[in-house]
Amino acid sequence: MKTLFISILGVSLIMFLTGCDQGPKSARGFSLPEGSVVNGEIKFVQLKCNDCHSVVGREEIREDVDPIMTVPLGGMTTRIVTYGELVTSIINPSHKISQRYLATPVEEEGQSKMRNYNELMTVQELIDIVAFLSEQYELQPYPKTYYTVY
Numbered sequence: 001m002k003t004l005f006i007s008i009l010g011v012s013l014i015m016f017l018t019g020c021d022q023g024p025k026s027a028r029g030f031s032l033p034e035g036s037v038v039n040g041e042i043k044f045v046q047l048k049c050n051d052c053h054s055v056v057g058r059e060e061i062r063e064d065v066d067p068i069m070t071v072p073l074g075g076m077t078t079r080i081v082t083y084g085e086l087v088t089s090i091i092n093p094s095h096k097i098s099q100r101y102l103a104t105p106v107e108e109e110g111q112s113k114m115r116n117y118n119e120l121m122t123v124q125e126l127i128d129i130v131a132f133l134s135e136q137y138e139l140q141p142y143p144k145t146y147y148t149v150y
């Protein structure tokens with residue numbers, strides 16, 4: 001019984017590790033050059049990301065803005081926010097709709113309500129904005145559950 005369990009676990013682990021990471025459309029090998037946090041913040045405001053986004057702990061970023069909606073970015077998270085995820089959220093927002101803010105209706109018929117920036121933003125602006133945003137997240141250790149031995 002125990003060996004069966006271990007083999008199922010092993011097979012699932014292999015499937016998990018190799019599964020979605022293969023194939024020509026995989027994100028393997030994706031890497032961005034170092035961006036500028038300072039320029040990223042400037043671009044975040046210039047491109048009016050703050051129309052819809054607040055940044056946790058950075059209230060001044062929304063001064064003089066008449067917000068359309070409030071989807072907070074940054075702050076504590078229990079999981080690592082990767083560059084890849086941030087880039088995807090910006091250039092392909094409907095790929096995975098954020099589930100963090102149930103108070104705000106963030107999608108319509110499976111499409112993100114986020115503006116499409118792909119014709120407006122330079123690659124350098126994207127790199128800098130992602131550098132700025134990744135600075136805004138803090139990783140919170142996931143609270144472990146301790147089970148006592150019976």
Ligand code: HEC
Binds near residue numbers: 071105107112129
């Ligand atoms: C018209 C409103 C609007 C504007 C403008 C906007 N966004 Fe968004 N954004 C959203 C909404 C709604 C979501 C949540 C739904 C989703 O995940 O696509 C979102 C999600 C995100 C996420 C993912 C958040 C998460 O926790 O997964 C990032 C990162 C992001 N936006 C960055 C930006 C950046 C950078 C800009 C400016 C270049 C921008 N957004 C402009 C509406 C907007």
